[in-house]
Amino acid sequence: MRERKEGEQKIMDMEIEISGVVNKIARDSNTRKNYFELQLNSASASVINRATVKCIFFMNRVKVKMPCLVKGYFKGEYFYVTELKLDYSDYANLISYIKLKVSGSGVGKRTIGQIIQQFGVNFLNLDSQTMYKTLVENFKGKISHKQANEFVSKWSSTINPVISELEETFIGLEVEDKHIEKIYEHFSDTSITELKKNPYIVCILADIKEYVADAVAYKIGIKALDDIRIAGLIRYSLMSFASQGHTCVPAWDLVKQIRWLASKSLYNCYIPLACISNVIAKNAAFTWDTTDNTIALTKLRNEELNIANKLIALNKNCNIRVEPDEDIIDDIEDELGTKYSDEQRQAFNISNSTGVSFLIGGPGTGKTTLVKGLVIYYKMLFPDGKMIFCAPTGAAAKRLSSSVGLPAETIHSTVGIDIYSSAESYPKYNEITPLDCDFLICDETSMCDVETLSMLLNAIPLGCKVLFVGDENQLQSVGAGNCLHDMTSSNLFDVFRLIKNFRSDGDGTIIDNAQAILKGNMPKQADDFNIIRANSDSHAYYILGDILKQEYCVNDPYRCQLIEPSKKGSAGCDAMNSFMHKYVHSYLGDKVSNDFMVDDKIMFLYNNRIYSSKHCDEHGNKIPILKYVNGEVGKIESIIEPTNAKDTEDGGNVTISTIDGKIKKITLTELSDCQLAYAYTIHKSQGSENEVIIIYLSGAKNVKQMMNRNLLYTAITRAKKKVYLVHSGDALRSCINNEFAVIRRTKLCDFLLVA
Helix, strand or coil: CCCCCHHHHHHCCCCEEEEEEEEEEEEECCCCCCEEEEEEEEHHHHHCCCEEEECCCCHHHCCCEEEEEEEEEEEEEEEEEEEEEEEECEEEEHHHHHHCCCCCCCHHHHHHHHHHHCCCHHHHHHHHHHHHHHHHHHHHCCCEEEEHHHHHHHHCCCCCCCHHHHHHHHHCCCCHHHHHHHHHHHHHHHHHHHHHHHHHHHHHHHHHHHHHHHHHHHHHHCCCCHHHHHHHEEEEEEEEHCCCCCCCEEHHHHHHHHHHHHHHHCCCCHHHHHHEEEEEHHHHHHHHEEECCCHHHHHHCCCHHHHHHHHHHHHHHHCCCCCCCCCHHHHHHHHCCCCCCHHHHHHHHHHCCCCCCEEECCCCCCCCHHHHHHHHHHHHHCCCCEEEEECEEEEEEEHCCCCCCCEEEEHHHHHHCCCCCCCCCCCCCCCCCCCCCEEEEEEHHHCHHHHHHHHHHHHHCCEEEEEEEECCCCCCCCCCHHHHHHHHHCCCCCEEEECCCCCCCCCHHHHHHHHHCCCCCCCEEEEEEEHHHHHHHHHHHHHHHHHHHHHHCCCCCCCCEEEEEECCCCHHHHHHHHHHHHHHHHHHHHCCEEEEECCCEEECCCCCCEEEEECCCCCCCCCCCCCEEECCEEEEEECCCCCHHHHHHCCCCEEEEEEECCCEEEEEEHHHHECCCCCEEHHCCCCCCHHHHHHHECCHHHHCCCCHHHHHHHHHHEEEEEEEEEECHHHHHHCCCHHCCCCCEEEEEEHHHHH
């Protein structure tokens, strides 16, 4: 990059005003930021010595071809806009932009010019009623009532005063459009009132960070020791611990976290212990367990308590208990063309177990073959029985469906909910309206957090037999809780463990190495297991790049996957995604941009629902349906930039093909919910499989602290045919020596033992 002159650097470091025309709206795949590119006019270009600027602002207010006057400051390569308005001085571009916005109204450029000439630019700021009246009563040119109505309707169509006021409130705090839209979705026209009443609650609902909520509270005048503020910091702190898997927190740990959050605040005020204790004691959102002096979000505590009660009730009220028939098992072996081991035959006692049972085993132990047999066995004995198959994620559900040869869904789809974590979406199936089911199998149970498991158990009718299938050695759930471990360690349920590995030949295969790592032993080189040592992260970058070039195929993007513990670092997921983005599009030479492009492999990071008139309930109310879900992987098939009136209003559109063959259409701005997915974290890989898995373990100190045996075991067992294990420094040995992941503080096992 060119050297900056001293005067130019000073300009970059201060708030300035520049103007130009919006060239395009795009998404930087490296920084994962939506931006609009402003083509500067000659005066602004000469001031900052560049022709275009990447601007960060609320995209609700920005349209392609819009002449803008913006005020803001540079931060790195981006210009953060603090104020944006139409540039009325750029007459020609203003008329062109108005024509674009009112396209289809029958009002042309000449008439628009006459309107602006007669009434001036302030006419554009009139409310719709006054604007229409002015046109039909006072305009000296020719315009019909219909044309005037269409003109006003199209010009005013995207102006939402509530969203505009929300944007004004959050300007300078780097809050994205999706958060603003989520607030408006929850509260509609009362959004501003609710935000002023309790900014912490509103920001939590919209997934906005605690420092932003605190800044808004400071801005609107909430006192430093107000109960609203302290309760907000308590809630954010407990949510932070929940993101690490804990459902309860020792009181003093919570106090330290609250004070740490407060130390980063504009308030710059110490929070006394008495204030924190007082709010916890009287606020129903928090539960203080004095027996062990822990604090919990009441919602999470109630979920664990509910799970315990539901499990005990289901375990006692099962109507299906049948002694295994050896002859029938022989027939099932013949049908499947397999031979069950002694422990697999023993596991057929699941048919004679109590209402809740567990099938535990690692890859290669025959869980899939056994589950197939149990399904056949059940259908033989109960031909009219209703069976349901589910798993926590779409990828895991797809694998389960392929295994049993019958439809399987995510837990959320099974209970009839369309999106996670939405205050407006409730399960269709629950205690009042349970599922029609006699036998339910839930796979990949280690991935279930307390909220998901509680929701599933609420929907299961008493008398139904439930089988939880999982691998205790995999990573724990991303959400709060340690459900599989807590349920099996309670010793209240029948647990069938498969130990014998049918894929193992003792010669360093994928499965052998996975088992060796669990025992604290180093993996061995083999035909299907390549171990490569890098001298440094920088060296690893080139090694990983060479492997990806060899194994990755644009036409089959799901065959090969790079997974790592960390997104950061010179060979972390972000760096390798950037590398692959440039490699996949290397045919463009120097023209490869950082924006998402056709053929890029992407992953959705959030859930998004839409309302469609095609999906209504019996009362005609629109039902929310999933547009895309967190963790869903796909490939970009086409991108249409907004170049005309319709595309400008829609924000452009993107076509994506997903791993299960579906085609999705999203807007260009919705790419903010995506990241490149040539590489992603090991946690994101849970529940999925690829033929080739590439793993990188960095020797960097901050990355090593994240690694343990279970994490590496989970990574290795994602591979069906081949593993490349690249490591630097002492990362591999350190990972294998670290036997334990973070020990989660939970209460489910305690609740089970007293239920």
